[in-house]
């Protein structure tokens with residue numbers, strides 16, 4: 370029982386992710402302590418907080434909050450060279466609105482709860498029941514607990530949103546996927562992912578801690594640990610350029626990757642901007658990149674442990690019109706809060722199913738489902754794609770933007786990386 374209760378409290382933590390390759394400007398503090406002194410797993414020189422995967426809700430002890438695979442050849446090895454890149458985002462943003470408010474979260478982290486054949490997760494644990502398919506059970510098996518319906522708030526963050534949801538196909542959705550689009554049950558209707566690219570942002574490269582300068586630390590993980598290089602409320606578009614780590618040829622297909630910590634479903638896109646242009650959404654919308662080939666999950670940065678699969682991509686109902694977006698392929702497994710999701714693309718173990726059913730367990734028992742902030746997934750997993758660099762792009766310095774539009778929260782994550790087209 371203790372495991373079950375602990376799990377419920379952990380599950381209130383919120384979503385974070387960042388570009389892992391190429392290295393983003395948002396990783397600015399990755400070379401400073403405590404991030405430079407952090408490594409996983411623990412060893413003689415990395416003990417307690419220096420090897421603990423953590424989630425800091427108060428802007429303190431964030432060393433192990435955004436780790437990525439160390440690409441060292443050692444299975445499961447992580448480092449914190451990405452600094453706090455996974456805390457750069459925009460909070461309180463819904464589709465078709467002109468601005469974010471930095472605060473609101475209508476349904477993400479909401480009080481709605483689902484029941485499985487009338488039972489909550491605690492009862493399942495008491496009865497020692499593991500769900501056969503906790504991610505996408507047969508229609509009707511998992512239903513909203515009517516006693517929690519009053520907590521639902523299905524609305525935009527502005528009075529007259531200029532769009533309704535364009536993502537209605539259940540296969541493109543990631544949470545509460547069995548609710549009919551636009552119905553009174555479809556409580557993620559105004560979430561950023563439901564009309565990709567149409568939610569506003571606080572900053573196109575994220576805001577440190579997800580809020581406007583001066584708003585301070587907020588709920589839903591809207592916080593940042595101040596360092597000598599970056600502070601809560603800083604704008605990602607104002608971060609200094611980093612040395613470019615890659616040179617890409619115009620017309621070629623190139624690899625990009627991101628790592629999820631807390632997992633709010635939804636989907637993502639990549640865009641480019643000339644490095645000397647204002648790094649705004651308006652600029653990035655002019656150069657959206659197409660995904661090509663299969664989607665890839667890769668563990669430990671090692672192509673020998675990767676899985677290629679048919680991803681879920683769409684260019685319909687997106688902004689800019691025709692731009693290609695890809696669904697986040699990792700189901701969160703947070704069924705009590707999000708209801709049915711979708712099945713993982715890899716085979717998951719019984720232990721992983723037990724975690725998703727509510728039992729808890731060791732971090733790492735799931736390979737391609739769940740979440741990495743105190744969850745069953747290890748952040749040695751990267752979501753890798755090939756994107757196509759336009760054939761006629763002029764050589765020069767560019768900034769690559771990764772934009773993640775969440776479905777389970779009113780949040781948009783972003784990372785920006787320096788690249789060279791040559």
Ligand SMILES: *[C@@H]1O[C@H](CO)[C@@H](O)[C@H](O)[C@H]1NC(C)=O
Nearest residue numbers: 389437438439440448449450
């Ligand atoms: C940390 O991991 C990155 C790959 O994700 C790697 O390039 C870098 O060299 C590693 N840094 C250290 C100090 O091990």
Ligand SMILES: *[C@@H]1O[C@H](CO)[C@@H](O)[C@H](O)[C@H]1NC(C)=O
Nearest residue numbers: 494496497498499719720723
């Ligand atoms: C609970 O279920 C698991 C998996 O089905 C089983 O291995 C275990 O023996 C059960 N425990 C009890 C106390 O029945």
Ligand SMILES: *[C@@H]1O[C@H](CO)[C@@H](O)[C@H](O)[C@H]1NC(C)=O
Nearest residue numbers: 465529530531532533534551
């Ligand atoms: C959204 O849908 C509602 C209900 O069908 C409709 O009244 C409204 O005009 C739509 N809004 C937009 C911007 O299309």
Ligand SMILES: *[C@@H]1O[C@H](CO)[C@@H](O)[C@H](O)[C@H]1NC(C)=O
Nearest residue numbers: 428583585594595600601602
């Ligand atoms: C972090 O920096 C912000 C912006 O300068 C400031 O408002 C906040 O008080 C700082 N937080 C701490 C804990 O020092």
